[in-house]
Amino acid sequence: MQNGAQMPTAGRRIGVFYVMLTVFLCGLLIGSSWNLGHDKGSRQRNPPLPPGTAPLGPPQVWDYNTLPQKLRDFLLHMRCRSYPVLLNQLGACAGKPFLLLAVKWLVPHLERRQAIRETRGRAGVVWSRTVVTLFLLGSAASSHDFPDLRGVLGHEAQTHRDLLQWDYRDTFFNLTLKDLLFHGRLTLCCPQAQSILKGDDDVFVNTRRIIEYLEGLSGVQAKDLFIGDVISGAGPQRDPKLKYFISESVFVGQYPPYAGGGGYLHSGQLALRLFNVSARVILYPIDGVYTGMCLRKLGLVPQRHVGFKTFGTEKKYRRNPCAHRTLTLVHSRTPGRVFSWLYLTENPFHMGGSACFVFSVSCY
Numbered sequence: 282m283q284n285g286a287q288m289p290t291a292g293r294r295i296g297v298f299y300v301m302l303t304v305f306l307c308g309l310l311i312g313s314s315w316n317l318g319h320d321k322g323s324r325q326r327n328p329p330l331p332p333g334t335a336p337l338g339p340p341q342v343w344d345y346n347t348l349p350q351k352l353r354d355f356l357l358h359m360r361c362r363s364y365p366v367l368l369n370q371l372g373a374c375a376g377k378p379f380l381l382l383a384v385k386w387l388v389p390h391l392e393r394r395q396a397i398r399e400t401r402g403r404a405g406v407v408w409s410r411t412v413v414t415l416f417l418l419g420s421a422a423s424s425h426d427f428p429d430l431r432g433v434l435g436h437e438a439q440t441h442r443d444l445l446q447w448d449y450r451d452t453f454f455n456l457t458l459k460d461l462l463f464h465g466r467l468t469l470c471c472p473q474a475q476s477i478l479k480g481d482d483d484v485f486v487n488t489r490r491i492i493e494y495l496e497g498l499s500g501v502q503a504k505d506l507f508i509g510d511v512i513s514g515a516g517p518q519r520d521p522k523l524k525y526f527i528s529e530s531v532f533v534g535q536y537p538p539y540a541g542g543g544g545y546l547h548s549g550q551l552a553l554r555l556f557n558v559s560a561r562v563i564l565y566p567i568d569g570v571y572t573g574m575c576l577r578k579l580g581l582v583p584q585r586h587v588g589f590k591t592f593g594t595e596k597k598y599r600r601n602p603c604a605h606r607t608l609t610l611v612h613s614r615t616p617g618r619v620f621s622w623l624y625l626t627e628n629p630f631h632m633g634g635s636a637c638f639v640f641s642v643s644c645y
């Protein structure tokens with residue numbers, strides 16, 4: 282299926298049937314002690330309930346009915362890891378990318394996507410290294426949140442050939458699912474990518490610095506590479522009003538060290554291993570934390586890199602665009618004021634050849 286917008290009606294019906302069937306099967310699976318898969322440490326405190334208590338709900342979550350809707354949605358569908366592909370870019374990896382930029386894009390952020398494209402540089406070659414950008418997205422069907430963007434996306438996909446889309450609801454608590462689907466695709470279609478930078482659509486990425494950094498790594502370092510803004514000793518937030526709220530019925534214990542989901546860099550080889558091990562790690566709604574859980578299962582620890590600021594930057598950086606030269610990746614603190622990914626080469630925002638740029642002045 283190349284294009285969801287132009288799928289024939291019969292194909293669409295089969296698609297809908299497929300989705301309903303998966304949802305039904307997944308619902309059945311939830312009944313069989315979903316928390317069994319937690320890592321040993323937390324499993325002791327998240328004991329599996331007797332199997333088969335109730336086949337169509339998550340009975341282990343005793344306060345299920347009082348949980349926020351998005352957490353309930355997550356619990357109901359957490360066993361589903363496969364959704365139909367709507368837009369595919371099989372050819373994107375033909376050039377054996379040195380760096381693959383995977384942008385986790387939420388459907389309505391049209392202007393951010395275009396900003397990223399316009400600053401990317403025409404050839405996709407930065408410092409004689411092949412850089413490929415892919416936007417990862419879920420379903421664009423209309424809902425109370427979004428207008429219907431299917432037609433627009435079909436056109437965009439044909440023009441830019443950089444959209445990867447699956448037929449699932451694109452929400453914050455489905456970002457882990459997006460990671461999994463992406464890693465699955467990568468394993469199939471792009472196993473030769475040397476390194477992958479995964480980031481939200483509102484982060485600034487200094488591509489040059491990343492390439493410089495990658496070139497300086499030894500073979501061994503490059504193989505297990507995983508760097509970002511690493512957080513250690515954190516745990517779930519218990520205030521139901523917070524975005525990252527997770528109830529005690531869902532997870533007890535500490536999170537493993539993990540990189541802030543805003544953006545992190547890892548080797549392509551590690552992406553394949555992460556996908557492999559994820560089959561044995563139960564899904565968790567916070568994508569960065571889930572990746573941390575998979576890394577722990579692989580016996581790896583993500584490394585902290587000072588250039589990654591996924592939680593915003595200190596004041597000195599906000600005032601001075603040139604200070605960004607030293608940073609690798611910065612997450613925008615204020616949503617709506619887009620701080621898009623700027624490529625320091627081949628883009629019109631340079632300040633007289635020096636590697637700093639004017640764009641950021643208005644963006645913080």
Ligand SMILES: *[C@@H]1O[C@H](CO)[C@@H](O)[C@H](O)[C@H]1NC(C)=O
Binds near residue numbers: 352355358453454455
């Ligand atoms: C994730 O996507 C599935 C499939 O579209 C949907 O049924 C589910 O409600 C979504 N989960 C969340 C937390 O939005």
Ligand SMILES: *[C@@H]1O[C@H](CO)[C@@H](O)[C@H](O)[C@H]1NC(C)=O
Binds near residue numbers: 553554557558
């Ligand atoms: C995937 O995991 C299995 C063990 O579960 C292992 O035998 C296999 O080598 C792994 N494959 C890759 C590509 O890491």
